[in-house]
Amino acid sequence: xxxxxxxxxxxxxxxxxxxxxxxxxxxxxxxxxxxxxxxxxxxxxxxxxxxxxxxxxxxxxxxxxxxxxxxxxxxxxxxxxxxxxxxxxxxxxxxxxxxxxxxxxxxxxxxxxxxxxxxxxxxxxxxxxxxxxxxxxxxxxxxxxxxxxxxxxxxxxxxxxxxxxxxxxxxxxxxxxxxxxxxxxxxxxxxxxxxxxxxxxxxxxxxxxxxxxxxxxxxxxxxxxxxxxxxxxxxxxxxxxxxxxxxxxxxxxxxxxxxxxxxxxxxxxxxxxxxxxxxxxxxxxxxxxxxxxxxxxxxxxxxxxxxxxxxxxxxxxxxxxxxxxxxxxxxxxxxxxxxxxxxxxxxxxxxxxxxxxxxxxx
Amino acid sequence: xxxxxxxxxxxxxxxxxxxxxxxxxxxxxxxxxxxxxxxxxxxxxxxxxxxxxxxxxxxxxxxxxxxxxxxxxxxxxxxxxxxxxxxxxxxxxxxxxxxxxxxxxxxxxxxxxxxxxxxxxxxxxxxxxxxxxxxxxxxxxxxxxxxxxxxxxxxxxxxxxxxxxxxxxxxxxxxxxxxxxxxxxxxxxxxxxxxxxxxxxxxxxxxxxxxxxxxxx
Numbered sequence: 270x271x272x273x274x275x276x277x278x279x280x281x282x283x284x285x286x287x288x289x290x291x292x293x294x295x296x297x298x299x300x301x302x303x304x305x306x307x308x309x310x311x312x313x314x315x316x317x318x319x320x321x322x323x324x325x326x327x328x329x330x331x332x333x334x335x336x337x338x339x340x341x342x343x344x345x346x347x348x349x350x351x352x353x354x355x356x357x358x359x360x361x362x363x364x365x366x367x368x369x370x371x372x373x374x375x376x377x378x379x380x381x382x383x384x385x386x387x388x389x390x391x392x393x394x395x396x397x398x399x400x401x402x403x404x405x406x407x408x409x410x411x412x413x414x415x416x417x418x419x420x421x422x423x424x425x426x427x428x429x430x431x432x433x434x435x436x437x438x439x440x441x442x443x444x445x446x447x448x449x450x451x452x453x454x455x456x457x458x459x460x461x462x463x464x465x466x467x468x469x470x471x472x473x474x475x476x477x478x479x480x481x482x483x484x485x486x487x488x489x490x491x492x493x494x495x496x497x498x499x500x501x502x503x504x505x506x507x508x509x510x511x512x513x514x515x516x517x518x519x520x521x522x523x524x525x526x527x528x529x530x531x532x533x534x535x536x537x538x539x540x541x542x543x544x545x546x547x548x549x550x551x552x553x554x555x556x557x558x559x560x561x562x563x564x565x566x567x568x569x570x571x572x573x574x575x576x577x578x579x580x581x582x583x584x585x586x587x588x589x590x591x592x593x594x595x596x597x598x599x600x601x602x603x604x605x606x607x608x609x610x611x612x613x614x615x616x617x618x619x620x621x622x623x624x625x626x627x628x629x630x631x
Numbered sequence: 632x633x634x635x636x637x638x639x640x641x642x643x644x645x646x647x648x649x650x651x652x653x654x655x656x657x658x659x660x661x662x663x664x665x666x667x668x669x670x671x672x673x674x675x676x677x678x679x680x681x682x683x684x685x686x687x688x689x690x691x692x693x694x695x696x697x698x699x700x701x702x703x704x705x706x707x708x709x710x711x712x713x714x715x716x717x718x719x720x721x722x723x724x725x726x727x728x729x730x731x732x733x734x735x736x737x738x739x740x741x742x743x744x745x746x747x748x749x750x751x752x753x754x755x756x757x758x759x760x761x762x763x764x765x766x767x768x769x770x771x772x773x774x775x776x777x778x779x780x781x782x783x784x785x786x787x788x789x790x791x792x793x794x795x796x797x798x799x800x801x802x803x804x805x806x807x808x809x810x811x812x813x814x815x816x817x818x819x820x821x822x823x824x825x826x827x828x829x830x831x832x833x834x835x836x837x838x839x840x841x842x843x844x845x846x847x848x
Contacts, residue, residue: 369730373781377730435733439690440697443644484809485827490688526685570810574780609781 272342273473276417276599280474280515280537280562284596288589288626289342290619291564293476293519293540294421294605296374297328302612304331307338314608316372318354333411339619343417343474343599346404351395363395366431374607381434386448394455397463402470409471417473419517422463424479425501426489428456442493449497457501461508468512475509475516476540477502482522484546491526499527503534510535517564521604522546532557541565541604550591550598562597567618569602573610578617585621593626600626632659634670637702641674642681644694646701653702663706664715667746671699675744679829689737692828696740703743717748719771719839722764724752725808726785731778734808734828738774741832747772758792765798771839772803774831775821780810787819794820803838807831 270278270286278285298314305311308331312324320328336344352360352368360376361367368376383392408418423431429452430438441449464475479502481487487494502518509516517538518531523546524539531539542548542565550566566588567573572581585600592598600622606615634656640649649671656666678695681687687695703710721742725735732754739749750768752760765773773793777786790804803822806815807830816824823838825831 371728371730371779373728373779377732379730436693436736439693442690443694483827486682486685486688488689490690493688493690570780607779607781609779 271415272340272412273415273417275342277473277515279596279599280517282537282559282562282597284628286630287628288593288622289599290340290622290626291343291345291419291599291601292336292341292606293345293419293565293601294607295332295345296606296608298608299606299610299612299615300328300332300335303335303339303615304328305612306616307331307334316370318370329407333408336412336416339616340623341416341619343419344408344412345419345421345476346402346408347421348401349404351398351401363398364428364432365392378431381432381437383433383452384437386445386451389448389451389455394459397459397466399466399470402466405467405470405472418471419474419476420467420472421476421478421519422460422467422505424460424477424498424505425453425456426479426481426498428460429453432456439489442489442497446497453497453501457504460505464505464508464512468509468514472514474538475505475514476519477505477516477536478519480519480521481527482520482524482546484543485523487522487524487527491530494527495530499530499534506535517562524548528557532560536561538562538564538599541601543570543603544568545570545603550588554592554594554598558592558597559595562599563592564599565601565603566592567600567602569604569607569610573602573606573614573618575611576614578613581614581617582621582624585618586625589622589625593628596628632656632661634661634666637666637670638674638677641671641695641698641702642677644691644698646694646698649698649702650705653705657706657709662713663709664713666706667703667710667715671702672744672746675699675741675832678744679741679832682827682829692737693740696744699744700740718746718836720748720750720768721772721774721835722750722752722761722768722770723774723776724756724761724764725754725776725778726782726789727755727757728785729777729779729782730754731776731808734778735776737828738776738807738831741828742774742835745832745836747835758789761789762793762796762798765793765802766796770798770802772805772835774835775804775806777806777808777811783810783815786811790819790821805831805834805838 275285275289279289301311301314351363365382367380369379370376506516515537518536519540637652739751742749805823806821813824823834825834
């Protein structure tokens, strides 16, 4: 099987030839740390925007290379080119949201352009731009159908709160619910429009990235989730399916009180299944492993930063034992390969997936 | 006088009703400090318990904390005249290099709701800023937040710097945030760790209680 066939088979909750391997997200430092095992001439770890054009190309090439060399079956892409630099420490995206750059990972939303219904009356949302799909185009060209192409799309909750502010979102649940619905409809319209472009560009798997939960509970009540978030995300699922794509739902945290709603929305996969948030593979597999593909769970909080390669290998073996039976499991870490992970442990995770993930031939 | 209407208003996150009920209680001769300690603070404890058992979520915490704060603003002038003392001052911030604010703000609100004066230094706070704020405000507690595992070393060095500054022997340090664990808190020499905002408020009360840091961690 090709990587793409492997991923699509698992997302259909069927058994491929081996457990597929996937990287949901990866920062510059682990690309460089892992890449040094494969190629020379990589820059010292620093952020993409701090690199010169030659270093940026080298980094991207290394990202592709590590997928090829370690047999990673899915490639994640996301919008690029939608932000402009305001100053050395801040960028603004095409929604008008201002982010503070962080040396430790993704930028953090700090200024939210829409505060209330009156602001929204005057607000003009951006149009999705085909040019922002460049990374997907590069992945499609490079992998030429061998690897499943994933796209991270911010879902209704995340896009909404970034636009209006988290605290404001929370307060508006009671103070002005119609305002939230209007924002959600606007986000949905943007996402649906971008989805058409993505399908046209050759996407295989849409990832609705919409973090909604903390370690113990959802951030908002399940009744609010069912009213303000999931109906809009569900429209993405329905349209993506009509376009022939698979859809993975990503949310950090403990999802148990939301999981029936998520299953009802028809997602093909669920990610990242944090072990610290009671999303253990055996438990999730038992509950819904015959209805939805599981992606994730290799601990990126403690194990990948501080464990040993032998411990990582054992965690991979156990994950496969717990979740891979009959298919419907894609191995990846429990969120992203962030700047704190040990590259040697990432490589151990890739290699152990190959070692333990082969299904007996039928 | 029955103070249950004040408690109920806080639990419902209804600021206007909380203020009205507080005014009514004052008019009936209830002291502002009694309104605070017998109604508002216990109401926030109930809110914390409802959060812990999954009946309340972040929005309900926020609404309750706002209702409580609104009532405290109404009572503040009288409280000051009556010599009421806050449970202590907490200096709170997200450690250097970490820009995340939301969880820390929630903790600050819950601490205010527990009767603390709170000085919020924001995000990306250097150790020397924590030290200066703790010294200048005679803080009982410094509370450190981190969301990223890569900023945990900054949390550790901040605890070390606070200890080295030796501000006063009763200064307590509490830590929290997604990657923080009880083990980590112990290892870096913090006095306590809490997994969520209501837990942080309860921890702070224990840390300044009669037994100080006993069993707090």
